Amino acid sequence: MRILVTGGHGFIGSHLVRLLLAEGAAVRCLYRREGVPAALEGLDVEIVRGDLRRRGGLVAAVRGVDEVYHLAGLVSSLSPRAMRATNADGTRRLLDAAEEAGLTGRFVFCSSMAAVGPAGPAGTLTEASPLRPVTAYGASKALAERHVLERSERLPVTILRPPGVYGPGDAEFLRLFRAAAQGFSLVAGRATKRYSLVHAEDLARAFILAARSPEALGQAWLVAHPEVVTLADIIAAAESAVGRRSRRLVLPESFMRLVGTTADLVSQWTGRSSVLGAERMQELVSGDWVCAPGPFQAATGWSPTKDLVTGFAETAAWYRAEGLLR
Numbered sequence: 507m508r509i510l511v512t513g514g515h516g517f518i519g520s521h522l523v524r525l526l527l528a529e530g531a532a533v534r535c536l537y538r539r540e541g542v543p544a545a546l547e548g549l550d551v552e553i554v555r556g557d558l559r560r561r562g563g564l565v566a567a568v569r570g571v572d573e574v575y576h577l578a579g580l581v582s583s584l585s586p587r588a589m590r591a592t593n594a595d596g597t598r599r600l601l602d603a604a605e606e607a608g609l610t611g612r613f614v615f616c617s618s619m620a621a622v623g624p625a626g627p628a629g630t631l632t633e634a635s636p637l638r639p640v641t642a643y644g645a646s647k648a649l650a651e652r653h654v655l656e657r658s659e660r661l662p663v664t665i666l667r668p669p670g671v672y673g674p675g676d677a678e679f680l681r682l683f684r685a686a687a688q689g690f691s692l693v694a695g696r697a698t699k700r701y702s703l704v705h706a707e708d709l710a711r712a713f714i715l716a717a718r719s720p721e722a723l724g725q726a727w728l729v730a731h732p733e734v735v736t737l738a739d740i741i742a743a744a745e746s747a748v749g750r751r752s753r754r755l756v757l758p759e760s761f762m763r764l765v766g767t768t769a770d771l772v773s774q775w776t777g778r779s780s781v782l783g784a785e786r787m788q789e790l791v792s793g794d795w796v797c798a799p800g801p802f803q804a805a806t807g808w809s810p811t812k813d814l815v816t817g818f819a820e821t822a823a824w825y826r827a828e829g830l831l832r
Contacts, residue, residue, distance in 0.1 A: 558597070
């Protein structure tokens with residue numbers, strides 16, 4: 507089986523690529539630069555040139571493959587327009603290419619819980635929840651979902667909406683682990699704020715099961731570990747993973763909004779987007795980010811294997827092995 511993975515050099519994508527290779531698949535990865543990305547060095551993958559912002563190269567990338575896993579996209583940008591151009595318009599171009607190439611296998615799109623928006627206090631998101639994104643990133647993913655579902659009569663499509671993802675290779679949670687190792691942890695807003703999370707390896711298996719499951723066809727699914735954790739639980743798990751208790755520094759929401767605004771101003775001045783911008787702060791101060799993954803598990807048989815404490819211990823060990831964490 508030959509498979510195309512966009513974003514295969516990214517955090518989640520690299521886990522998926524390794525799992526597909528372990529299954530014996532021939533993996534092709536889309537990459538818009540010259541050479542081989544560092545995350546794929548030493549792996550038996552075919553690198554094809556292509557850019558989601560341009561049609562050229564996409565048809566050739568899809569031609570001859572049995573499945574497409576579309577994970578590439580922006581998580582931060584200098585403007586909502588740039589976010590939409592890659593995440594939504596780029597997805598539409600790849601769908602066009604898949605149709606033109608005559609794809610008969612599954613087209614699996616990695617969306618995000620951000621496309622739905624927060625659940626609100628004591629709430630839980632389901633597949634029936636309306637799409638109410640609170641950021642430009644979430645809005646771009648929601649629009650991309652619409653493009654995907656519009657093709658459901660002509661292409662076999664499936665959408666997954668993961669929440670926060672962690673595991674070896676992740677840079678987002680590294681700041682949390684480093685702070686805990688240094689003896690302090692930042693509590694961004696309410697310590698009782700609730701989250702659904704998923705380990706990258708579990709998510710990679712979810713993508714493959716979604717691609718092979720008839721019941722998952724033509725729908726968007728929320729996928730997460732069923733364990734619901736609070737911000738306090740996340741900090742405690744990081745402390746346990748680094749073997750040190752930390753002093754909790756509570757950041758009021760007003761301060762977090764100020765940080766986001768300042769980061770955006772710096773980004774406009776430097777021309778480089780920041781993951782600490784107002785978009786990210788808006789997600790942190792919004793309601794709980796909790797979903798019910800039961801329907802996806804029932805449809806596909808997927809069962810996550812790594813709870814937060816186990817997954818964080820494994821992640822910390824990887825950070826240490828890579829020299830990223832003392």
